[in-house]
Amino acid sequence: MKRNDLRRIDLNLLVVFEVLIQERNVTRAARRLSMGQPAVSGALRRLRALFNDPLFERAGREMQPTPRAISVAQALGPALDCVCSVIGNTKA
Template sequence: MKRNDLRCVDLNLLVVFEALIQERNLTRAAEKLSLGQPAVSAALVRLRRLFNDPLFERIGRRMVPTSRALRAAQTLGPALDCVCTAIADTRV
């Protein structure tokens, strides 16, 4: 994907993805983000489309990440940290 293609990506989905990776549970991720469970569920549908992967498989009450989700999380975590730092450093 080229940077220009990011215009078509809702970057808020990446925050939802990170919460899902951390919580491994839709309801807890929703609570962490102060969102409703249906909103997080809808975001997961969009994330699956974006990544062209199921990302999480339900096993019992847990959401188990796919190998694609785990690889993406390793990259996205530090990337989101960098974005937060860049924005924080520019605030007056």
């Protein structure tokens, strides 16, 4: 993917993904994000389409990440940290 292609993606989905990885529960993720559960479920649907992977599979009351989700999470955490750092350093 080229950087210019990023404009077709809602980058807020990446924040939802990160919280889902941490919480492993849509309802708890929604609460942390101050979003409704249906909105987080919708974001998860869009994430699954974006990554062409189920990302999470239900296991009782939790959602277990797929190997692809774990791989994405390992790369995404540092990337989001970097974005936060850059934006934090540019605010006056």
